[in-house]
Amino acid sequence: MEREQLITKWLDNELSEAELQEFKRLEDYEDLVRIAETTKQLVPPAYKATQEYERLQTSLDSKKKSGIIYLKPFLKVAAILILFAGIYYATTLSQQTVEITTAIAQKEVVTLPDNSIVTINAMSDLYYDPATWDEFRAVTLDGEAYFQVAKGATFSVETSNGVISVLGTQFNVRNRDDKFEVYCYEGSVQVDTGEHTVILKPGDRFRESVKIASTNTSTALSQPSWIVNETSFEKTPLGEVLKEFERHYNVTVSLDKEVENLLFTGTFTHLDMEIALKSISLPFNLSHKKQGNKVTLSRD
Secondary structure (H helix, E strand, O other): OOHHHHHHHOOOOOOOOOHHHHHHOOOOOOHHHHHHHHHHOOOOOOOOOHHHHHHHHHHHHHHHHHHOOOOOOHHHHHHHHHHHHHHHHHHOHHHEEEEEEOOOOEEEEEEEEOOOEEEEEOOOOEEEEEHOOOOEEEEEOOOEEHHHHHHHHOOOEHHHHHHHHEEEOOOEEEEEEEEHHEEEEOOOEEEEEOOOHHHHHOOOHHHHHHEEEOOOOOHHOOOHHHHHEEEEEEEEHHHHHHHHHHHOOOOEEEEHEEEEEOEEEEEEEEEOOOHHHHHHHHHHHHHEEEOOOEEEEEEO
């Protein structure tokens, strides 16, 4: 078996007994084992190990063709070091990231390392790195979550549509597809989309690219309605409302094109599909029909 194949199988713990004996007979076997032990203690950059090894091998082959032999033991060791660094990064460092994923109709409450509390709505993903948390309080969100942030250094929520930064406060972030909304419940929140940077106070809302200031902070909500199994909307296209309905009832909804952009203001419950459908359809005089996991809304 080729030397490189032996090394690759050794790295993957796939050597047979006979192959292991053959591997141990390699002239630099002891160097390889020593490098393996040393590399476990390193924090290497994010090498793409296979590509780097192939690039190095191609370079060495070209040197051989020109009559110059560079394949000395220390270069062999360097090539293996690249492999170990990449594998260590892929299998050890990448495992430090914590991922929380919620399914349809599922909510999850998570306590972060600083005792900040995040309630994650259905069909959402939240990521954070506990190894760097003390220096950099940051999470990545795809979906919707309600944050109760412990006081301390800047806390950031990174989304595909913008970054929310706070010190200690309570706020809700909805980042669904290209729809982006932030609602501040306590303290103050900075929202930065790259094109817009705004500060929200309690009762203020940022939707896509517009800040909507509260007209009366004394009547501002204390938490998002979905925490208590209801989802509320204000002047939201009906098509978007029904996407949220699908996330809580595990159904597919068909809707006439002519009504999908009608603006809905209201609430639907997460606990009873029939009542929820009536809450959505009645304001627009729509009829609804359910067959299996498919729901159809249409004009009478």
